[in-house]
Amino acid sequence: SQQGEEDPQALSIQEGENATMNCSYKTSINNLQWYRQNSGRGLVHLILIRSNEREKHSGRLRVTLDTSKKSSSLLITASRAADTASYFCATDPNTGNQFYFGTGTSLTVIP
Amino acid sequence: KAGVTQTPRYLIKTRGQQVTLSCSPISGHRSVSWYQQTPGQGLQFLFEYFSETQRNKGNFPGRFSGRQFSNSRSEMNVSTLELGDSALYLCASSLQGYTNYGYTFGSGTRLTVV
Numbered sequence: 001s002q003q004g005e006e007d008p009q010a011l012s013i014q015e016g017e018n019a020t021m022n023c024s025y026k027t028s029i030n031n032l033q034w035y036r037q038n039s040g041r042g043l044v045h046l047i048l049i050r051s052n053e054r055e056k057h058s059g060r061l062r063v064t065l066d067t068s069k070k071s072s073s074l075l076i077t078a079s080r081a082a083d084t085a086s087y088f089c090a091t092d093p094n095t096g097n098q099f100y101f102g103t104g105t106s107l108t109v110i111p
Numbered sequence: 112k113a114g115v116t117q118t119p120r121y122l123i124k125t126r127g128q129q130v131t132l133s134c135s136p137i138s139g140h141r142s143v144s145w146y147q148q149t150p151g152q153g154l155q156f157l158f159e160y161f162s163e164t165q166r167n168k169g170n171f172p173g174r175f176s177g178r179q180f181s182n183s184r185s186e187m188n189v190s191t192l193e194l195g196d197s198a199l200y201l202c203a204s205s206l207q208g209y210t211n212y213g214y215t216f217g218s219g220t221r222l223t224v225v
Contacts, residue, residue, distance in 0.1 A: 033213060040221070042115070042201055045213035088154065098144070098167050099214075101154035 004102035023089030115217035136204030143185040
């Protein structure tokens with residue numbers, strides 16, 4: 001499978017703590033994106049990082065990309081209860097118009 | 112502006128029946144992609160349409176088909192439903208359909224096959 005894999009599968013933290021989740025993938029990519037999914041709903045685009053970028057920030061989100069290790073990490077700082085959701089990484093295997101999604105990390109932020 | 116609209120939100124069908132799901136993309140977006148999400152297989156790519164043409168197709172049997180209309184609205188059809196087709200079906204809209212931009216997803220259609 002060309003799917004990525006997120007690690008950990010599940011993460012539970014206290015409000016205010018930082019949450020880090022990792023994504024590993026198998027093929028070379030043009031870019032990597034992170035999405036959030038609230039229970040049973042659609043996916044919300046969080047951030048895109050291109051293959052020639054190493055780090056990107058958006059508000060409380062920080063994404064890193066290491067193409068040599070074929071891995072990415074998403075850091076959510078100062079977490080809130082509203083951050084409780086599943087987080088997916090999505091890679092495009094150079095086809096240009098198709099994503100491969102990872103298996104997702106389920107994040108629970110305890111108030 | 113209005114988001115991606117998927118209808119219906121929920122569907123219950125019987126094995127052997129067929130079903131049609133609808134997706135209205137964001138106004139001006141010409142690409143619509145479809146994904147199937149199940150607990151066991153995760154999110155899997157079904158197909159992508161751009162300007163009424165299917166540009167890419169995932170590894171699904173021929174029972175899964177789709178089309179796109181001139182107004183960019185898209186439908187997907189599943190014939191001869193099987194229990195394993197129970198899933199959340201998501202469509203994603205984008206301006207040009209290239210993955211170097213973020214996609215906007217609809218809330219999905221939850222299909223249950225009994």
